[in-house]
Amino acid sequence: MPQQLAIIVLVDVGNALEMKTLEGNTYLFDNMKLHGSEGQGTGELVTAIHGSYWRDGSQASEQVLNWLPYSLGSIPPTVPRGYEAERARQTDRQALAELEAMVNKPANQGADAAAQISQLQQTLGTRVKSTRRTRGPATQKILDVTGHVISYDGAAAHSYPPPVITDIYGEAVDKKIMYPAEYGSPDMVTDGWYWSATVDSTRPGTYTYTMAIQLHRLLLQGGDWTWEPVDLTCDSKIRIMSEPKRNAFTKSGLGLLPIPPA
Structure with missing residues (x-):
């Protein structure tokens, strides 16, 4: 053999x-x-x-x-194959929960809407668009080296x-x-x-x-x-x-x- x-x-x-x-x-x-x-x-x-x-x-x-x-x-290669997709789904669910809480908040408690929207954007992170030229990653969100979804601004460290x-x-x-x-x-x-x-x-x-x-x-x-x-x-x-x-x-x-x- x-x-x-x-x-x-x-x-x-x-x-x-x-x-x-x-x-x-x-x-x-x-x-x-x-x-x-x-x-x-x-x-x-x-x-x-x-x-x-x-x-x-x-x-x-x-x-x-x-x-x-x-x-x-x-991100270490020992994590499961669907790790990135699962992290993206988790942040989507978390963002929906935050949006629901923001909508249901009484009017007199919603003065800082801009800060809430900024926090919501951080939770959602940044999604990468796929192209036909690449054989690598499909459409996923950007993660940092610890596996957390990030809102990428062009300068932050990413995986x-x-x-x-x-x-x-x-x-x-x-x-x-x-x-x-x-x-x-x-x-x-x-x-x-x-x-x-x-x-x-x-x-x-x-x-x-x-x-x-x-x-x-x-x-x-x-x-x-x-x-x-x-x-x-x-x-x-x-x-x-x-x-x-x-x-x-x-x-x-x-x-x-x-x-x-x-």
């Missing part, structure tokens, strides 16, 4: 949008640090992939890579949508070392979509690849706030190493049980 290797792509979205580059604003991690991966937590990750072979030199199984992009300084990997290409793909594709999943953390690739582990060497990553920037257009897509790229590497398939407990080759230690 192929081994599943995970690569976390952590992006400082705010800085990346300001600098218009992912260089220096992307931090890569994988779960192969103890097996030879280098550059953990930097933009120079080299993912170690151990080729799995039988003693006769034939390939035992290919390896599988999974890329998971996250945003630094945003960015997670980065979206739109393509994986480059040397490793051109040389048919790995075969990437986007898959759907009911996983609540990956929001239903993730990129995965099988890797031909019979060809040792170091190969580069490029990820096309789409970020989203809040932009005021025609009086409406929208998420403007910004497409950037990020490079990384894989290093395929050759070694025979071994028993994980005794470290010896495969054969009939019991297998003596090597």
Whole structure:
């Protein structure tokens, strides 16, 4: 069975949008640090992939890579998938209750209507209009990094949508070392979509690849706030190493049980 290797792509979205580059604003991690991966937590990750072979030199199984992009300084990815929609519904219900209380308030107690309306606007927050150009967030309200709905004025700190990997290409793909594709999943953390690739582990060497990553920037257009897509790229590497398939407990080759230690 192929081994599943995970690569976390952590992006400082705010800085990346300001600098218009992912260089220096992307931090890569994988779960192969103890097996030879280098550059953990930097933009120079080299993912170690151990080729799995039988003693006769034939390939035992290919390896599988999974890329998971996250945003630094945003709402944690561990919250349920419908969190933003639920927060929007809660604030709508709260705003309706406040409006009802304001309407039913006696006339002699309604002198500060402007303050009440301002509070109502804060409760409602700011809704972002969706566009056809973006593959990221749908129509939702703007949240801060703590998950609270905010009335955005263009300067307040807000939570960015997670980065979206739109393509994986480059040397490793051109040389048919790995075969990437986007898959759907009911996983609540990956929001239903993730990129995965099988890797031909019979060809040792170091190969580069490029990820096309789409970020989203809040932009005021025609009086409406929208998420403007910004497409950037990020490079990384894989290093395929050759070694025979071994028993994980005794470290010896495969054969009939019991297998003596090597």
